[in-house]
Amino acid sequence: MSAPRRPRVGHIEFLNCLPIYWGLMRSGALADVELTKAPPDVLNDKLVAGDLDIGPISLVEYLRHADELVVLRDIAVGSDGPVLSVNLVHTRPLAELTRVALGSTSRTGVLLARILLAGRYDNTPEYFRTAPDLPGMLREADGAVVIGDVALKAMSEGDHDGVTVTDLGAAWREWTGLPMVFAVWAARREYAAAHPGLVKDVHEAFVRSTELARAELPAVVASAVRWEPFDTDLLAEYYRALDFSLGDRQVDGLREFARRAAALGEVPPLPADGPVFFAA
Amino acid sequence: MSAPRRPRVGHIEFLNCLPIYWGLMRSGALADVELTKAPPDVLNDKLVAGDLDIGPISLVEYLRHADELVVLRDIAVGSDGPVLSVNLVHTRPLAELTRVALGSTSRTGVLLARILLAGRYDNTPEYFRTAPDLPGMLREADGAVVIGDVALKAMSEGDHDGVTVTDLGAAWREWTGLPMVFAVWAARREYAAAHPGLVKDVHEAFVRSTELARAELPAVVASAVRWEPFDTDLLAEYYRALDFSLGDRQVDGLREFARRAAALGEVPPLPADGPVFFAA
Numbered sequence: 163m164s165a166p167r168r169p170r171v172g173h174i175e176f177l178n179c180l181p182i183y184w185g186l187m188r189s190g191a192l193a194d195v196e197l198t199k200a201p202p203d204v205l206n207d208k209l210v211a212g213d214l215d216i217g218p219i220s221l222v223e224y225l226r227h228a229d230e231l232v233v234l235r236d237i238a239v240g241s242d243g244p245v246l247s248v249n250l251v252h253t254r255p256l257a258e259l260t261r262v263a264l265g266s267t268s269r270t271g272v273l274l275a276r277i278l279l280a281g282r283y284d285n286t287p288e289y290f291r292t293a294p295d296l297p298g299m300l301r302e303a304d305g306a307v308v309i310g311d312v313a314l315k316a317m318s319e320g321d322h323d324g325v326t327v328t329d330l331g332a333a334w335r336e337w338t339g340l341p342m343v344f345a346v347w348a349a350r351r352e353y354a355a356a357h358p359g360l361v362k363d364v365h366e367a368f369v370r371s372t373e374l375a376r377a378e379l380p381a382v383v384a385s386a387v388r389w390e391p392f393d394t395d396l397l398a399e400y401y402r403a404l405d406f407s408l409g410d411r412q413v414d415g416l417r418e419f420a421r422r423a424a425a426l427g428e429v430p431p432l433p434a435d436g437p438v439f440f441a442a
Numbered sequence: 443m444s445a446p447r448r449p450r451v452g453h454i455e456f457l458n459c460l461p462i463y464w465g466l467m468r469s470g471a472l473a474d475v476e477l478t479k480a481p482p483d484v485l486n487d488k489l490v491a492g493d494l495d496i497g498p499i500s501l502v503e504y505l506r507h508a509d510e511l512v513v514l515r516d517i518a519v520g521s522d523g524p525v526l527s528v529n530l531v532h533t534r535p536l537a538e539l540t541r542v543a544l545g546s547t548s549r550t551g552v553l554l555a556r557i558l559l560a561g562r563y564d565n566t567p568e569y570f571r572t573a574p575d576l577p578g579m580l581r582e583a584d585g586a587v588v589i590g591d592v593a594l595k596a597m598s599e600g601d602h603d604g605v606t607v608t609d610l611g612a613a614w615r616e617w618t619g620l621p622m623v624f625a626v627w628a629a630r631r632e633y634a635a636a637h638p639g640l641v642k643d644v645h646e647a648f649v650r651s652t653e654l655a656r657a658e659l660p661a662v663v664a665s666a667v668r669w670e671p672f673d674t675d676l677l678a679e680y681y682r683a684l685d686f687s688l689g690d691r692q693v694d695g696l697r698e699f700a701r702r703a704a705a706l707g708e709v710p711p712l713p714a715d716g717p718v719f720f721a722a
């Protein structure tokens with residue numbers, strides 16, 4: 163007797179991805195995957211190493227490994243305007259920043275900050291990576307890129323005492339007119355070729371899960387507020403700001419980011435017909 | 443702003459505990475726990491070390507750490523007769539075994555075998571722990587205690603070529619007239635005292651989850667058969683054999699096992715009024 167192995171699937175265990183998990187907790191879909199919940203940088207590495215078959219990957223890491231992966235349509239983490247949780251916090255005007263601390267948990271956010279400062283403000287300050295401790299970062303630098311809870315907390319406190327919080331999703335949208343995509347969902351190319359039916363099932367489960375969360379947003383907020391250090395209004399605003407779709411406009415935003423990131427030499431160019439999507 | 447931490451809860455990632463997970467996947471209860479899925483021996487150690495707040499623990503390990511834990515009522519893994527997946531596989535009659543290999547993944551099953559051989563067959567063979575590789579074990583010994591998939595496979599193949607499979611759940615029941623309890627669910631005593639409401643919520647979620655699985659047994663079997671190397675009939679028989687309850691008869695069985703294990707010097711005596719149950 164032999165049996166297939168469950169697909170090894172990643173899930174980002176952060177607040178911003180609760181909507182993507184929401185329906186999985188109700189549909190029974192978790193019975194048919196081997197789920198690894200971890201921070202995004204850990205999942206990036208596991209998908210690239212082949213320790214996961216399917217999972218989220220930061221846009222930058224996807225672009226660096228696009229030839230090994232196929233992108234799943236209709237699911238992503240991005241924003242079409244403010245994202246609230248990917249911020250450049252700074253004590254001088256953006257055009258005058260001299261030294262910017264890059265939070266070590268971010269991949270795409272920190273590159274977005276560099277692209278924005280170089281392209282829109284003609285500014286190439288000194289950059290250094292460090293732990294995402296905002297007060298510590300601002301003691302060492304006049305700008306700091308932070309994501310996640312740290313960023314959301316800074317945004318909720320707002321500008322004060324000479325500190326300005328620039329929402330990088332909003333800044334990208336103002337500059338390019340396009341949505342920003344921070345992470346996509348991808349499958350290992352060989353895995354998708356060998357097991358298209360399993361990838362299709364997982365893909366549909368994720369898309370349905372997110373649709374359910376969209377339809378039940380107050381319940382998602384009520385669940386998150388039990389355990390997170392943010393109030394109901396902020397969480398509701400946050401979940402409304404997040405864009406979990408990956409349609410034509412989001413793909414245009416992805417391509418624009420890829421073009422600018424490649425121009426900085428940070429990622430290989432995306433082929434003209436890229437990204438390659440999974441087709442069942 | 444501060445927020446409570448989600449309870450850290452363990453779940454056995456094996457086939458026999460799919461029914462306990464079944465309803466958790468549908469009720470949304472997973473949003474309110476930090477779940478660690480792992481083999482039972484890993485979960486035993488984590489609960490004892492305080493790295494989990496609530497979780498399953500093998501009966502033997504519970505008895506060794508009863509003063510640190512409170513037992514949750516109405517949920518357990520046991521059997522009131524054959525269990526199919528905790529077996530003594532042997533090549534000589536039980537009363538004549540000379541050397542018995544104990545599978546390293548089992549805690550309660552291996553002690554049950556020793557209690558049975560000593561108490562019912564007046565036999566104290568030599569015992570040694572080893573990896574749960576059944577052919578290898580039977581090359582080195584005339585008896586082997588195995589659990590889980592290895593045991594279920596041996597049971598499904600049945601007696602053959604001088605090899606006999608003794609179901610230890612059935613043997614216990616024949617001998618004592620009582621159900622056998624292999625694992626209980628427990629909470630750390632201090633955690634339960636500090637967070638009775640959270641323990642109550644988790645406890646109810648587990649009990650409801652198992653009730654749902656009982657009501658939907660064909661669907662549980664259909665889910666498991668997709669991924670496990672066993673056929674529908676065997677899995678259905680297996681899930682019907684497993685007893686996830688912990689009522690008065692099961693507690694009597696637990697106490698009887700505790701008494702006999704303590705008589706062998708393997709665990710401290712359970713207090714006369716033990717086990718101590720969680721009360722919200």
